[in-house]
Amino acid sequence: MELELLLAQTVPAISAAVSLYGADVLRRAEDVAASGTAHLGQRLLARLTGSRPQDTDGVARAVTDLAERRGGEDEQAALRVELRKLLRDDEDLRRELALLLPQNAAYSASGDRAVAVRHNEGIISTGDGAHNVIRRQG
Numbered sequence: 001m002e003l004e005l006l007l008a009q010t011v012p013a014i015s016a017a018v019s020l021y022g023a024d025v026l027r028r029a030e031d032v033a034a035s036g037t038a039h040l041g042q043r044l045l046a047r048l049t050g051s052r053p054q055d056t057d058g059v060a061r062a063v064t065d066l067a068e069r070r071g072g073e074d075e076q077a078a079l080r081v082e083l084r085k086l087l088r089d090d091e092d093l094r095r096e097l098a099l100l101l102p103q104n105a106a107y108s109a110s111g112d113r114a115v116a117v118r119h120n121e122g123i124i125s126t127g128d129g130a131h132n133v134i135r136r137q138g
Contacts, residue, residue, distance in 0.1 A: 003087060003099035009101050010044055011080050012110075015066060019043025023067040026060055042088040043100055048086065048093075 016037040017025045025045060045063070049056045062079040069075050087094050107118030113126035123132040 002092060003084065003094065006055055006087065006098060006101075007080050007083055009098060010083060013041040013044055013101075014063065014079065015035050015041070017074055018066045021067075023064040025067070026063055030135055038104060040100065040102075042102070044097060047096060047100060048083070049062055055086060059086060 017039075018041070020038040021042075025042060026049065045059075048059055059079070059082045060071040062075065062082040066072075066079055087097070115124050115126060117124060123134060125132050
């Protein structure tokens with residue numbers, strides 16, 4: 001799986017787990033009552049931090065910062081940077097994480113006017129003052 005796509009799917013799941021458990025998510029056993037996304041985030045973090053604990057200090061710091069600042073965009077970006085460093089040269093770990101992710105979750109969008117669509121047969125317009133027309137023959 002491409003690194004950027006893997007990050008786009010991993011960071012929101014980890015962020016959901018952090019918002020539910022705070023920094024304790026790094027030490028917490030899997031909670032079967034957690035929502036699907038938070039549970040996925042727990043599993044991803046467990047796999048990441050269990051792989052090479054000596055290499056995951058940056059990820060742990062980013063998760064702690066994310067928890068302390070309640071999931072800000074800057075903290076999510078810092079987590080993405082640390083994950084990218086960890087995953088950049090480890091194809092095996094990327095493959096293992098990809099197997100944990102739902103196979104149908106291939107799209108993600110974040111930021112101002114971001115759009116993520118699995119299927120669309122119409123117009124998606126995020127521009128100011130746009131005038132869109134669909135002419136259907138029928």
